[in-house]
Amino acid sequence: MTRRGRAAGYAGLVALALGAADALAAETIRYVALVDGGKQAGHQTVTRGDDGVTRVEFIFKDNGRGPELKEEYVLAEDGTYRRYRVQGTSTFGAKVDERFERKGTKAEWKTTADAGAVDVAGTALYTPLGGAPAAFSVALGALGRRPDGKLPLIPSGALTARKVAQAQVHCGGKPREVHLMAMTGIGLTPTFAWATADASPRLFAYIYPGFLQLIEDGCQADANALETRQKQAEGEVLADLARRLGHRLAGATLIRNARVFDSEHARLGPASDVLVRDGRIVSVAPAGQGGAADQVVEAGGRVLLPGLFDMHGHVGRWDGGLNLASGVTTVRDMGNDNATLQQMLKEIEAGTLMSPDVVPAGFIEGESPFSARNGFVVKTLDEAKKAVDWYAEHGYPQIKIYNSFPKDLLKDTVAYAHAKGLRVSGHVPAFLRAQDAVDAGFDELQHVNQLMLNFFVDDKTDTRTLARFYLVADRTADLDLDGKPVQDFIASLAGKQVAIDPTLATFEFLHQRDGEMSPIVAAVADHLPPDVQRQRKAAEMNIPDDATAARYDRSFAKLVEFVGRAYRAGVPLVAGTDELPGFTLQRELELYVQAGLTPAQVLQVATWNGAKYSRTLDERGSIAPGKRADLVLIDGDPTADISDIRKVALVIKGDTAYYPSEIHEALGIEPFVAPVKVGAAR
Template sequence: MKTALTRTALAGALALFIAGPAFAAQTLRYVALVDNGKQAGHQTVTTGDDGVTHVDFIFKDNGRGPELKEEFSLAPDGTFTRYQVKGTTTFGAPVDETFSRDGDQVQWKSTSDEGAQTVSGTAFYSPLNGTPAGNSVALAALAKRGDGQLPLIPGGALRMRKVTEMDVTRGKDKRKVQLLAITGVGLTPQFVWATSGAEPRLFAFIFPGFLQLIEEGWNANAAALEARQKQAEGEALVDLNQRVAHPLAGATLIRNARVFDSEKAMLGPASDVLVRDGRIVSVGAAGSGGAADQVVDAAGRVLLPGLFDMHGHLGRWDGGLNIATGVTTVRDMGNDNTTLQQLIAEEKAGTLLSTRVVTAGFIEGESKMSARNGFVVSNLEQAKKAVDWYAANGYVQVKIYNSFPKELLRETAAYAHEKGLRVSGHVPAFMRAQDVVEQGYDEIQHINQVLLNFLVDEKTDTRTLERFYLPAEKVADLDFDSKPVQDFIALLAKKQIVIDPTMSTFEFLRQRAGQVQESYAPVASHMPPDIQRGLKVAEMKIPDDATAARYAKSYAKMVEFVGRMYKAGVPLVAGTDALPGFTVQSELEWLVRAGLTPSQALQVATWNGAKYSRMLDDRGSITAGKRADLILVDGDPTKDIADVRKVALVLKGDTAYYPSEIFDAMGIAPFSTPVKLVAADKGAETGKAR
């Protein structure tokens, strides 16, 4: 599930880079492909003799997706003079956005914002909710610019550079297409395949492992283009890692740090922590020291074990945000298997700026609304083969998804347990959470999946948007003190069923257009202008104040329910399923709002993460012999959980990172001044750094 800023970033990439300039009297058609060639949408771009372009765009995957109709006209410089888009977002919120330019005066209005300003010369309006064709006009407008950049409205500038080119074929037809890297929107470069020539237009947009959008008829080239794009992205990622990674040679001493005891959920006294070869050598009283080649003067700052994000869907560009926010391990909860294996190999080789990865294997059932990740199965034999593959490739668990056949669940779960794998997931359609617990689940993902237990019957199809709208509408009226609810909580506690609530992600259920969610409000001002604007885009259809109040009450009760489960002894983990890194930090804040102390929330994101990843002997606490995955934090997050954002230094084994350097590379204003390593005084006495 891609949510919040992750959805916004993907939509923005599509909106800016998929079609191209308008040409007189022509129609261009694109197909959206998932799962090695299965069509999941289309885009038709028709330009009339009057120069007006009409676009019909639809993309449906996993039972959801946008439906948009767009219309625009262009100026001689290739930018919009008039623009309009209407339709619905991925989760059904209305889209209604307009822009116009008259001389040097521009004005725009969307469901999220509105504005007007004076501009001179070429400037390109960047829509919030556009179709791929609508905003990809930028590609041709950029090519016309002699200075290599395109000013954006409301602010910023777009730049592009050519990375490589390839020949593509369609029968006897042959073309040369070029891979362009676009910067100036989002937090990382966007890669797009465009036609060659003086006025390029988009040929294909590829989101590796997830989506291939390509000009109709040229579908057979998509896999080769994806492979070459991944190679180019890898080269850019190697360069980024070399710029921000600081290898640790020999021993490193962290002096005078208050060490968080994640097992006991308490902050200890000032201590010295000695690290060598990526492992913790010793933890002793401040001043006990040890021979070291470099020193970190913690000056009383708090030292935490590296945080766990227990619900990620990793991409190769996610490592920067994760590392900079103190997340050193991510459990991937469903991915394209080939893409994930490549990412893991690159992380182990040290070429990729990345967290450590814990793997959960995705198993879905075949249906019209299937999510096309991992393995999609129709019978028990196929399900067992999927389990076998995951077991053979070192996965710690499997994740069952929405369309999984309910009649296969008990035997599949038992087989996974035989192979030593944990079992978790969504609750398959036409089942309740209580059913999956009784049939072998060890863990449930998402608070909505838990509470749907009291809202569905045998006819409710939770593969649709009902899995979001039903909890938003009805949790407000649930009596948590009723016997059915209390019995269910007791069942979860008795069986020690782990809950991965992802509260930060599900705040989108109550977000109204124009508002920034609480989960992102503390970081919004640090973001580039286009990201700040995107944070105000809502996904849910909330037509009036009464509906908004009801959805807000339902969300508040979801948070309350997480606290009730914790107090009853139900294990929790901290997962996100949204913008990497920052949503781990906001998830901890939601845990505190649910009733946990800040120290208990930190324990969930460290000790519990390692425990339920089966990594507790390797990480999750600051203990001699474990990996030196450590974060140094300004302030005291055991008193004010918001201080967890003030990460000043991250150690991931034998490499140090300064978060401010990573943020600078992404256009994000840092949250803390870095605490840097310094070479030890070679003449220092024993017991001190030397």
């Protein structure tokens, strides 16, 4: 789950999860936030005063960014908020200023993104747009007072929680029991938190496996054991989900009368019959000549695409549903906790995790106060080579260099990776320009902001700070795309065939204002749960006035135009997201059409190019005999209107069929089209 990587994704997850504060006795409890197996990256302090006011300070910094929040609240007798206030800044520097108050049956709130008032009878918990993970305590405490186990929410919805595991911890000198609670009713997937086992439960630890451990101070030694137990418990839930939503294909399946997209040549072919068996494409024949099969899909002239590629994910175990329902059958993971990713790869292979296949990119970062704590963090060339060796031995086709990687080691590390047969991509290390990375031998560059910073930085600009976003938002508006610096850079990319992974849709946060629906979900917002819609109206950048907003709008338009110009100049393009799974890729493809590509060219980028630059073209990326049966049936024609890419009626991944409508219903999303189901042959 990632919004602009794990740090941003964490802030969004907390807000979607609950986003508020903590119910405690008259005392102070301190939590520490740990990353990378124990490195402290922040804290949360919760103090209940004699005046009945609980005060929370939450600071989390990872990868040079993160929220800083201060909350105050007073609880009613039923454990819900009577009064609530949070102020501070979000992960990317947006102002957070939110208040809520309930008087009798009247509940009112105001945030930077919305305001409202409702009449409420009885117990109901307000869910703020932004806040600290201490929110879990309020929710758990209020739920504990509900005999039916269901907590109504303000503005809408209801929260439930169930215990899925328990464990003993030993901090403080004596054993304590804690419970892992799975909370549902907010967001698209369950949220897990460890709660105390007493009569008034509160948050003990919040763990995002592979990324973050937020735990009571003094209990750090128990964090890894709790994470292991949580992974096991989540795995059991996920395995059940995979069994319910995946439909195994036994024997041969004939997809009859489908218009097959020729991804190699970017054109829609005639009606055909596609026969698959044992997860492979057996034949592609003219319609009516597909032969006998055990089961049939009546495509009815719909468009059949190769499975889509998301070339920039940071995969989590809960991402699979959104990806598969959108036709994404392969994700290239661009940086993850190595142990967590290895576990996921094994679960995918075993069929116990509903997920696209994952092509891993090995993450290598340099040691600094700004370091992202994924993969390997290195200081020396020897350490960098050992990291490359590990990834090569584990079958990774490429490595990804990150922001703090030592610039003096860059060229030798790239050469060593190439000698091992690995591609090299990444961010541009601090104090370098994108052209320097190209000259050092990069095969690919991630993110449109990393490309555009080429024109705005010098060897003293530290791009590990929020400057890497604000410089681009502020200065691209005045960049002359016809000027020599831009044209020379594009020519260099094209001449050396350096691919770009622009993640344009992700960077629409650069110009989204408070109260505006995120463009990523604007076209589908009415299909999403109300709490998700509300969360997606919150801005992430500090945009103080209309003039700044207009400037940032012009800058984003230039980013889109740059990608189109680069593509037409012969720069290889791949489609990635680094944001909300599934829906973000659909928006990314729309932006490529906006950049001047034809819909058919865009589909080629999302299929053929994905396979080519992930080095899986022998197995995927086109509909041809011998290749994997990764197939997407569209109830529309995305070669004419790219927005039809949202009308996914059936997905086949290997030997398993998925009906997007079933997945969406399980996630609380209103389906987009009726499913086309696999039926018995007649």
